Amino acid sequence: MILAFPAFARIRAAHPSAAITLLTTPPFEALARASPYFDAVDPGGRPRDLRGLARLALRLRRARFARVYDLQTVDRTNLYFQLLRPFPPAWSGTALGCALPHRNPARMSLHTLERQAEQLDHAGLTGPDGTRPSAAKTPDVGWLAAMAEPLDALPGRLALLVPGASPGRPRKRWPAERYGALASALGEAGFTVCVLGGEAEHGLCEAIARDAAGSHNLAGRTSLAQIARLGARAAVAIGNDTGPMHLVAAAGAPCVSLFSGDSDPALCAPRGRVAILRRPDLADLPTREVLAAALDISGSCDATAP
Numbered sequence: 631m632i633l634a635f636p637a638f639a640r641i642r643a644a645h646p647s648a649a650i651t652l653l654t655t656p657p658f659e660a661l662a663r664a665s666p667y668f669d670a671v672d673p674g675g676r677p678r679d680l681r682g683l684a685r686l687a688l689r690l691r692r693a694r695f696a697r698v699y700d701l702q703t704v705d706r707t708n709l710y711f712q713l714l715r716p717f718p719p720a721w722s723g724t725a726l727g728c729a730l731p732h733r734n735p736a737r738m739s740l741h742t743l744e745r746q747a748e749q750l751d752h753a754g755l756t757g758p759d760g761t762r763p764s765a766a767k768t769p770d771v772g773w774l775a776a777m778a779e780p781l782d783a784l785p786g787r788l789a790l791l792v793p794g795a796s797p798g799r800p801r802k803r804w805p806a807e808r809y810g811a812l813a814s815a816l817g818e819a820g821f822t823v824c825v826l827g828g829e830a831e832h833g834l835c836e837a838i839a840r841d842a843a844g845s846h847n848l849a850g851r852t853s854l855a856q857i858a859r860l861g862a863r864a865a866v867a868i869g870n871d872t873g874p875m876h877l878v879a880a881a882g883a884p885c886v887s888l889f890s891g892d893s894d895p896a897l898c899a900p901r902g903r904v905a906i907l908r909r910p911d912l913a914d915l916p917t918r919e920v921l922a923a924a925l926d927i928s929g930s931c932d933a934t935a936p
Contacts, residue, residue, distance in 0.1 A: 631654075631658050631661065631662075631873070632769050632771070632873065632876040632877055632880060633742045633743055633746075633769060633876060633898070633901075634701050634742075634746065635665075635667075635769035635770060635771070635880075636743060636746070636747065636766045636767050636768075636769055636770070637699070637701055637746040637747070637749075637750060637766075638652075638665070638667040638668075639667060639770065640747075640750055640755055641667070641699055641750070641755070642666070642667045642668075644755045644756070645697075648696075649669045649670070650667065650668050650669050650670075651668065651669065651670040651671070651672055651693065651695070652667070652668045652670075652671050652672070653672045653674075653675040654671060654672070654673055654675050655673055655675050655676050656673045658673075659671055659673040661774075661854055664774070664777060664855075665773070665774075666773055672689070674686055674689070676706070683709075683713075686710070687710070687713040687714065690710065690713075690714060691714060694719075695719045696719055696720065697719055697720045697721075697722070697730075698711075698719050698720070698721045698722065698723075699722045699723070699749075699750070699753065700721065700722060700723030700724070700725065701723075701746055701749070703723045703724045703725075703732070703749075707723065707725075708723070708724060708725040708726070711723070711725035711727075711728055712725065712726075715727075722749060722750070722752070722753040723749070724737075730752065730753040730754070731752065732745075732748065732749040732752050732753075733752055734748060734752075737749070738897075739896075739897075740897070741896060741897055741898065741899070742897065742898055743766035743767075743769075743901060744766055746766065747766035768879075768880055768901040768902050769876070769880040769901070770880070771858045771861075771877060771880045771881050772881075774854060774855050774858045774877075775855060775858035775859045775861075775862050775881055776855075777855040778853065778855035778856045778858065778859035779853070779855070779856065781848075781852070781856055781859070781860070782846075784822055784824060784846065784860075785822060786820070786821065786822040787820065787821050787822065787865040787928075788821065788822050788824055788860065788863060788864040788865055788866075789816045789821035789822065789823050789824070789864070789865060789866050789867070789868070789924070789928075790824050790825075790826055790860060790861070790864045790866070790867035790868070790869070790878055790883065791809055791812065791813060791823060791824070791825045791826065791838060791867075791868055791869060792826050792827070792867065792868070792869025792870060792872060792874045792875050792878070793806060793809045793825065793827065793831070793834055793835065793838055793869065793870065794827045794828065794831045794834065794835075794870065794872055794874075795870040795871060795872040796872070797830075799892055799893075801890050801891070801892045801911070801912070802870050802871050802872070802889075802890055802892050802893060802912075803870050803912065804870060804888050804912045804915060804920075805912070805913055806834055806837060806838060808915070808916075808917045808920070809825075809838045810837065810838045810840075810841035810842075811841065811917045812868065812917050812920055812921055812924075813825070813838050813839065813841050813842035813845055814841045814842045815917070815921050816842065816921070816924065817842035817843055817844060817845060819925065821865065821866070822844065822845070822846070823839070823842045823844070823845035823846070824845070824846045824848050824860065825838050825839045825845065825846070825847050825848060825849065826848050826849065826852060826857060826860075826869075826874055827848075827849035827850070827874075828849065828850060829849065829850035831849050831850075832847070832849040832850050834849070835847045835848070835849035836849070854877065857874055857877050857878060857881075858877055858878070858880075858881045859881070860878065860881075860883075861877060861878030861879070861880070861881030861882060861883040862881040862882050862883070864878060864883040864884075865883075865884070865928045866883065866884050866885070866886070866924045866925075866927060866928035867879070867883040867884070867885045867886070868885070868886045868888070868920060868924050869885075869886075869887065869888065870887075870888050870912075871887065871888070871889050871890075871892075871893045871895075871898065871899075875887055875900050876900045876901075879900035879901060879902035879903070879904055880900070880901065880902060882902065882903075883902070883903075884903045884904075884905075884927040884928050885900055885902065885903065885904045885905070885927070886904075886905045886907060886920060886923045886924050886927060887899055887900055887904055887905070887906055887907070888907050888908075888912060888915065888920070889906060889907070889908040889909075889912075890908070890909060890910065890911060890912045891909075891910035891911070895908060903927065905923045905926070905927050907919065907920060907923055
């Protein structure tokens, strides 16, 4: 979702007077409604059965959209195009027979930002200067950070830790005990350590925060807007390949992003001031290497860790 912000902004700029609807899913509904890009949000974008699929097709037909930008371009969304035949709207994507195809056969080797930017190039969208900017910009989350309600006072230089990831992708997580050792070392180096996560990750984050005196477990206590605000003032952020790392990187935090063999940073790494550390198995990534990268990118003095 965050990596799509530049495409959303470009579509909005290209169609300033259009009524734009985002078709998405419930977890992203509130964020989409708060954003400056859309006039309406439909959270029913992933039907669970044939009846739901038929209802979605009927909604799309009745809305009589003039154009559709399919930024996901998967089999499911390609099917939506086919369900709108024989008179589908002008469709940007990869669906067979669509009017505005993304014609690059190597499109899936591009980073998400560049892939979507090139797709919009092929759809004929130009940038504000009249060019077609295939080199996409870092997502702008300033509007989101500006909406944040105040957090409790967090003094000093903030180090954000993001130890979670998709529950179905456990190999994307650096071991919790390594995060605990990192939190302790960062605390000794003078950082105020904040551990971020969802409500379901409270126990994980609490165990990590216990290892660093004066650290803060913020799991389940921060909105996306507050995470963006924290990213804007953080001295450094360290985390797995997961959504909050994209958010804090876009907000301006110097980041160390940890990748396993389960995902490819060339395709989906956060953009901004980001150092990538990768191992096929993240259990083989030592704490001292992550700490060194964090201190380097934050401009801090040396410290040691196991």
